Amino acid sequence: MAQPTIVDSRRRGTPTQCPSCRILLDFDRPHSYSGKLQIRCAECKYVYEFIPQSQESSGAGTSTGAGASNHGFASGGGGSGGSGRRGAGTDADPIETEYYEILGVQVMATQEEIKKAYRKMAIKLHPDKNRDDPAAEENFKQLSIAYQVLSDPNLRAIYNRNGQKKGGGGVEPAGGFQDPEVVFGTMFGGERFHDWIGTISIVFSGKDMKDALENEQEQQTEMAQYISAAQAAGRPVAMGPGGQPVMTPELLARRQQRQKALQDKKTAARKERVERLAQNLINKLSIYTESAHGENDKAVTASFKEICRIEAEELSKENYGYELLQAIGRTYISKGEHYEASNSFAPLGWFHGARQNFNLIGDTVSTLRAAIELKTVFQKLQEAEQSGLSAEHVRKLEEQAAEQGVRVIWKGAKLEVEGVIRNVCDEVLNDKNVTAKTRDLRATALKLMGEAFISIKKSGEEEQAKPASVAH
Structure with missing residues (x-):
């Protein structure tokens, strides 16, 4: 029996998730390998098996670690971020499926399914909900990019055919990709409603929250600077009933x-x-x-x-x-x-x-x-x-x-x-x-x-x- 192939991962956010520490990861899929494909977590070093959704749904494959395999972003079928094959892809068999994996949808997903998937993933991956994760901003950005491409039928067709070139270029809207927070703010309404309601500002954790x-x-x-200066000068710091420092009139005014x-x-x-x-x-x-x-x-x-x-x-x-x-x-x-x-x-x-x-x-x-x-x-x-x-x-x-x-x-x-x-x-x-x-x-x-x-x-x-x- 062939020995499994183990590849190292990176903390970038797609297209898999460690079932042990639940960190979102990315990895380069080998063009050819023998045995099972296993991922070593960049954070906790846990090794688990990568199973594309098309296999997972039919019951193929099992996890190799203490827990069940959990990829976070499901594969759209037909491979990981890049298939490594030559020639152009099709809508049914894209040359690359990374964006589908980020959103967790099948390659034949409808526009409504893509919108629904984005809304759910945007809540889950928003940086303000993952403040302890240094990769949160990048995860959220990649989610936004994937959505902007797949929600546009023309860009989606080009992506299915040619894929997205790493390091720049490839599939991109005419005016460039929008800021992830702007995309997040259009979860309700979109461009057609702009003349009726403007831009909704109460996006769960948007600019107002920041x-x-x-x-x-x-x-x-x-307050920390005030306390430090007072202690250095030997001055007492007034404390409130709850044991918290009381703001000085100057700090309160500012x-x-x-x-x-x-x-x-x-x-x-x-x-x-x-x-x-x-x-x-x-x-x-x-x-x-x-x-x-x-x-x-x-x-x-x-x-x-x-x-x-x-x-x-x-x-x-x-x-x-x-x-x-x-x-x-x-x-x-x-x-x-x-x-x-x-x-x-x-x-x-x-x-x-x-x-x-x-x-x-x-x-x-x-x-x-x-x-x-x-x-x-x-x-x-x-x-x-x-x-x-x-x-x-x-x-x-x-x-x-x-x-x-x-x-x-x-x-x-x-x-x-x-x-x-x-x-x-x-x-x-x-x-x-x-x-x-x-x-x-x-x-x-x-x-x-x-x-x-x-x-x-x-x-x-x-x-x-x-x-x-x-x-x-």
Whole structure:
């Protein structure tokens, strides 16, 4: 029996994962070898067998160490990062499958499966969730690159045919690869929604979180320097009830100044975003407001609703498109009704405003509950890893944590989108630069647009809604 071939790995993040220490790894697959292919972990030196998913799913192969084989990124079938063969690949048999392995999908995966896989892996590999892993940034970057290539049908076809040349070149978008955090921020909406909601900033651990962490780190550094200087000079350091050092007035003032600067920056960005989106919305509503002779103009109403419906059909194809259309549409309808109620009878306007606040409180509570559930799942995951449970059990917990993470991010993103859209509607409906009649028509158009948005069916619902054919 041929002796197994053992290759050394690198800590880069693809396409395998050590079942012992769970570090994400990369390795160069030999063009030819005899016996089984085994990987030596770069971190803990554990040796385990590499099994492509196409073999693993059929039950072939076993692990050679203390635990079951767990690759982290599954092979897309047909080999590892590079097949080593000559000639061009095909969509069914790519010359290289590394990007498929990074995302953990088969080479024939649909675009929807690729998007779903990216969302789950992005939660799992985000650097802010893996701060103790020095390879976290690189892992996240490689995930982003793989997604940008495979989510573009043209780039994917080129990649399948030619592969990606190591060290630069090969398959790349026309404008170059986007920053991984920017790609992460488009998990909900994508480019088509940019004119409607702008860039969602509440990505689970995005720029706002990084700014906050940097601010906190600066405060800790300043406090440590203050304590060190006080001890060197023999001065006492005031301590609080909890045994923590008390900030001096100077340190407190600097802290408040930094926090104000961060808040001012966020406020200015929000204002700019709302003003830009308000102008976009005014332009879209003008199709109705500049054509309709009144609120009961049936011809213009029917035409405008059809225009909105066609655009909504296109928007629904984006990530979470259906869910975003529902959120935006309901907000448009609510704001249009609130405006009309306020102009006709003030108490009705108060009622609509109270209902909006009640819904906002409900969504906030739901988001907090989901975040607590996510924290519980991650705690279970940590306990599972420390207790020596099987790799399969840990993998299932990881999938559960990733799915819950996506739900938490979506709820937070939905809250942000609805808040921004409400501000945008207020700008549009309270615009004093136009006549009251124009504002009234905008409110009507806003409701019509909202109705068109929420009328869109979720993918698959159309087929389910059709009655079964009757045999004659």
